[in-house]
Amino acid sequence: MFAHIYSYRLKCLLRDRELVFWTLLFPLLMATFFYFTFGHLTSEQEKFEPVPAAVIDNRAYRENPHLQQVLAVLSTAGEGRMIELAVAEEAGAEKLLEEGAVSGIITAGEPVGLTVKQAGLKQSILKAILDEYAYTSRTVSSIISKNPPAARLLVKELERRPTYTEAVSFSGVPPDTMLAYFYALIAMACLYGSFWGLRNTIDLQADLSARGARRSTAPTHKLQVVLSDTLAALTISFIEVLVLLVYLAAVLKVSFGNQVFYILLTCLAGCLAGVSFGNLIGTVIRGSEGVKIGILIGGNMTLCYLAGLMWVDMKYIIATRVPLLSYINPAALIADAFYSLYLFDGHHRFFLSIGLLCLLSALMSLISIFRLRRERYGSI
Amino acid sequence: MLINVHNLVKRYGNLLALNHFHLRVEKGEIVGLLGPNGSGKTTAINCILALLKYDKGEIKLFGKTMTPQAYDIKQKIGLVMQNVAVFDELRVEENIDYFCGLYIRDKALRRRLVQEAIVFVGLEKFRKFYPMKLSGGLLRRLNIACGIAHQPELLIFDEPTVGVDPQSRNSILEGIRELNRRGATVIYTSHYMEEVEQLCSRIVIMDQGKTLATGTTEELKALINQGETISVEIYMLEPEHLARIRQLPHVTRAHYASDRLSVHYDGGEHNLLDLLDYLKSQDISFSRVFSEQPTLNDVFLEITGRQLRD
Numbered sequence: 001m002f003a004h005i006y007s008y009r010l011k012c013l014l015r016d017r018e019l020v021f022w023t024l025l026f027p028l029l030m031a032t033f034f035y036f037t038f039g040h041l042t043s044e045q046e047k048f049e050p051v052p053a054a055v056i057d058n059r060a061y062r063e064n065p066h067l068q069q070v071l072a073v074l075s076t077a078g079e080g081r082m083i084e085l086a087v088a089e090e091a092g093a094e095k096l097l098e099e100g101a102v103s104g105i106i107t108a109g110e111p112v113g114l115t116v117k118q119a120g121l122k123q124s125i126l127k128a129i130l131d132e133y134a135y136t137s138r139t140v141s142s143i144i145s146k147n148p149p150a151a152r153l154l155v156k157e158l159e160r161r162p163t164y165t166e167a168v169s170f171s172g173v174p175p176d177t178m179l180a181y182f183y184a185l186i187a188m189a190c191l192y193g194s195f196w197g198l199r200n201t202i203d204l205q206a207d208l209s210a211r212g213a214r215r216s217t218a219p220t221h222k223l224q225v226v227l228s229d230t231l232a233a234l235t236i237s238f239i240e241v242l243v244l245l246v247y248l249a250a251v252l253k254v255s256f257g258n259q260v261f262y263i264l265l266t267c268l269a270g271c272l273a274g275v276s277f278g279n280l281i282g283t284v285i286r287g288s289e290g291v292k293i294g295i296l297i298g299g300n301m302t303l304c305y306l307a308g309l310m311w312v313d314m315k316y317i318i319a320t321r322v323p324l325l326s327y328i329n330p331a332a333l334i335a336d337a338f339y340s341l342y343l344f345d346g347h348h349r350f351f352l353s354i355g356l357l358c359l360l361s362a363l364m365s366l367i368s369i370f371r372l373r374r375e376r377y378g379s380i
Numbered sequence: 381m382l383i384n385v386h387n388l389v390k391r392y393g394n395l396l397a398l399n400h401f402h403l404r405v406e407k408g409e410i411v412g413l414l415g416p417n418g419s420g421k422t423t424a425i426n427c428i429l430a431l432l433k434y435d436k437g438e439i440k441l442f443g444k445t446m447t448p449q450a451y452d453i454k455q456k457i458g459l460v461m462q463n464v465a466v467f468d469e470l471r472v473e474e475n476i477d478y479f480c481g482l483y484i485r486d487k488a489l490r491r492r493l494v495q496e497a498i499v500f501v502g503l504e505k506f507r508k509f510y511p512m513k514l515s516g517g518l519l520r521r522l523n524i525a526c527g528i529a530h531q532p533e534l535l536i537f538d539e540p541t542v543g544v545d546p547q548s549r550n551s552i553l554e555g556i557r558e559l560n561r562r563g564a565t566v567i568y569t570s571h572y573m574e575e576v577e578q579l580c581s582r583i584v585i586m587d588q589g590k591t592l593a594t595g596t597t598e599e600l601k602a603l604i605n606q607g608e609t610i611s612v613e614i615y616m617l618e619p620e621h622l623a624r625i626r627q628l629p630h631v632t633r634a635h636y637a638s639d640r641l642s643v644h645y646d647g648g649e650h651n652l653l654d655l656l657d658y659l660k661s662q663d664i665s666f667s668r669v670f671s672e673q674p675t676l677n678d679v680f681l682e683i684t685g686r687q688l689r690d
Binding site for chain 2: 001004005008011012013014015016203206209210211213214215216217218219220221376377378379380
């Protein structure tokens with residue numbers, strides 16, 4: 001009997017074209033949209049252009065091999081290129097600055113001078129470079145004058161140029177701000193399982209549909225029907241999210257790390273939360289099917305907004321100002337589970353998110369079953 | 381007794397939908413539940429099926445109290461609802477199989493029953509059709525097939541012919557008769573008099589949630605103070621003759637309009653002969669003569685009143 005109800009429920013739901021569009025195709029379209037708009041903008045913003053600068057070719061410059069070497073390294077073509085350097089006479093350099101061809105003029109001397117026409121990011125970069133040069137020069141001179149034997153060690157250390165901070169994830173994949181959007185999108189796709197849950201509850205209740213009435217008169221235990229229908233909805237919702245994941249990973253080349261099992265577990269828990277949310281709205285909210293659908297769409301959008309789907313900073317605002325909301329928002333919990341998989345090596349935070357998701361799902365399901373188990377209605 | 385509904389009371393807020401309603405149905409009967417819109421027919425059916433809560437009364441089916449958990453009773457019931465209750469996403473055959481499968485676990489038996497139901501309602505050519513592609517009549521037939529496929533002992537039809545063309549309606553009624561011949565007991569609710577008169581072995585007339593009258597068509601006709609009506613085409617009838625006709629035995633009313641004399645009787649055995657004798661004796665020439673017995677519609681209107689309903 002369970003298999004009979006389950007298999008026919010799968011057929012019914014899969015052939016509901018409107019729901020398949022919203023729960024499968026819509027997230028795919030959104031993913032593509034995100035990729036081609038936000039993804040493009042982010043990569044453009046993050047691209048660094050070398051700062052054009054001129055250095056005056058005077059005696060002081062020619063007699064300062066250290067400065068020449070530093071500027072030569074910084075202007076060498078490659079990934080680390082920071083300056084696009086022009087060596088010119090004073091008049092020529094001033095002309096370049098006047099025409100806007102360079103952002104600043106470096107004048108060798110003690111101290112090294114920087115002439116700029118206006119304040120800005122590029123000028124600040126030049127200033128930071130020269131400040132660093134001046135500071136390092138002074139340090140080296142001071143060490144050599146006070147402790148000459150340390151000179152060799154110092155040179156070695158300077159050659160090594162160690163970096164003490166680096167933005168990396170603990171799970172060994174490069175950090176990517178775009179992921180925040182994709183995680184929220186997957187959370188939305190999981191929550192769209194709620195549409196399947198709502199459809200189930202409408203087909204189950206005699207006061208909402210003729211089909212519900214006919215099914216209620218059959219000699220089948222209500223709980224059996226509820227569980228079969230819910231499992232069918234969960235199956236479809238999970239497969240749809242898997243399709244989205246494959247699309248993101250294989251077509252849009254979004255990296256999710258390498259913890260496949262945990263990623264699937266997150267999707268499953270997310271879909272369960274989504275279907276349970278739909279069940280809850282379908283059973284608790286009084287009103288017609290249209291009213292329930294309206295409330296469900298509004299609810300889903302609100303939860304996704306608070307999880308950072310439309311504006312990624314919102315997730316952090318909620319997490320810092322109303323942390324409780326983060327713990328009861330299924331969309332935020334799904335996105336958070338993905339984050340913790342991506343950013344942390346340990347699974348403590350991941351399991352906290354998954355545990356809370358399961359707890360929420362259990363709570364919503366219990367309320368729904370309690371409402372659905374009533375088998376006589378006040379009016380039909 | 382298959383159904384025994386005793387003293388059933390159901391309120392919707394201040395509205396009394398069922399007012400101490402009674403219904404008894406014996407095995408093998410086709411009982412028509414007849415009433416105007418809002419009289420409580422569907423409410424009564426929903427209470428009998430344990431879909432609706434009720435305030436007072438007792439419902440026994442197959443000798444047992446009906447409850448939502450009475451799966452043994454539900455197993456023996458088939459329901460054909462007023463609204464078509466099928467899945468738009470399932471084909472004709474799948475819909476029937478799905479609903480039949482809620483009652484029949486044995487796959488081989490179910491397959492046979494589904495095929496029988498398809499043949500019974502004449503949907504052989506439409507097995508693979510989706511409900512959206514069916515006409516109104518075919519959709520009603522699918523609705524019926526979904527309710528009867530498991531061959532229940534008790535069949536409840538709640539206005540199954542609403543919005544159906546005469547051919548489909550005739551087919552549906554003939555099908556119900558056939559199901560009854562095969563042993564099913566039938567409850568049939570409708571406000572189409574001719575359907576009920578044609579189909580049902582016993583009729584229950586209800587209004588405002590109450591049982592007003594019950595009996596066979598003949599028994600119900602006998603309840604009302606109305607006998608036959610005789611109409612005669614006469615080209616010229618003087619008022620004094622009309623007055624004398626009104627004095628004839630058993631005449632309750634007589635009127636003459638548009639070359640037609642209509643005389644209503646409250647009984648009597650030789651009314652037609654008496655009237656024709658009078659007309660001949662007075663040399664009143666006439667052409668065609670009609671005699672009409674009271675219909676169920678007359679009974680219904682007499683019992684439930686002639687005022688318009690909401």
